Amino acid sequence: MHLFQKFLESMSKRNKTFNLREGSFPIQMDLVFDEIEIKEIGRLKDLINAEIKISIISKDLFRCEGRLNTTFIDRCQSCLKDIEVNLSFLTNLVIKHEDLMMDDDSNQDQTHYQDLEYFDVEQLIEEEISLNYPNIVKCEGECLDINPLKEEEKNLPFKKIRDLID
Numbered sequence: 001m002h003l004f005q006k007f008l009e010s011m012s013k014r015n016k017t018f019n020l021r022e023g024s025f026p027i028q029m030d031l032v033f034d035e036i037e038i039k040e041i042g043r044l045k046d047l048i049n050a051e052i053k054i055s056i057i058s059k060d061l062f063r064c065e066g067r068l069n070t071t072f073i074d075r076c077q078s079c080l081k082d083i084e085v086n087l088s089f090l091t092n093l094v095i096k097h098e099d100l101m102m103d104d105d106s107n108q109d110q111t112h113y114q115d116l117e118y119f120d121v122e123q124l125i126e127e128e129i130s131l132n133y134p135n136i137v138k139c140e141g142e143c144l145d146i147n148p149l150k151e152e153e154k155n156l157p158f159k160k161i162r163d164l165i166d
């Protein structure tokens with residue numbers, strides 16, 4: 001906790017960013033967020049709990065490991081009822097400077113790109129949540145069972161075109 005307090009003080013008060021290039025590692029954080037700026041997903045029901053550790057691999061190359069935990073309220077895509085979406089996942093990714101995004105061809109690790117000197121940990125959390133949020137939100141049971149049929153229907157036009165080509 002002391003470490004985190006110190007870390008908070010080193011964060012700029014206005015934009016909550018810090019300079020990753022000048023950090024002392026590993027940086028251990030227990031973070032709690034009560035809001036999130038992702039539009040396309042459900043609304044938050046619980047706080048977002050994030051335990052993350054950022055360690056340095058080499059100059060300008062960092063690793064972020066941790067776990068995230070939260071619950072959203074979202075709408076079932078079949079019956080439109082409100083349902084809970086529990087999100088709980090482990091994260092393990094590499095952090096690189098955003099300048100490298102265009103010419104990076106090493107796809108071994110999941111990579112998060114950001115400005116290292118104005119590093120915003122909230123942005124990393126948001127990216128992780130949007131990547132881990134389920135594409136299909138349905139009630140357990142009946143509504144989930146409907147899904148495969150609908151998907152097949154959706155693909156049918158393409159199937160027909162494929163048949164024509166064959």
Ligand SMILES: [Zn+2]
Nearest residue numbers: 076079139143
């Ligand atoms: Zn449903």
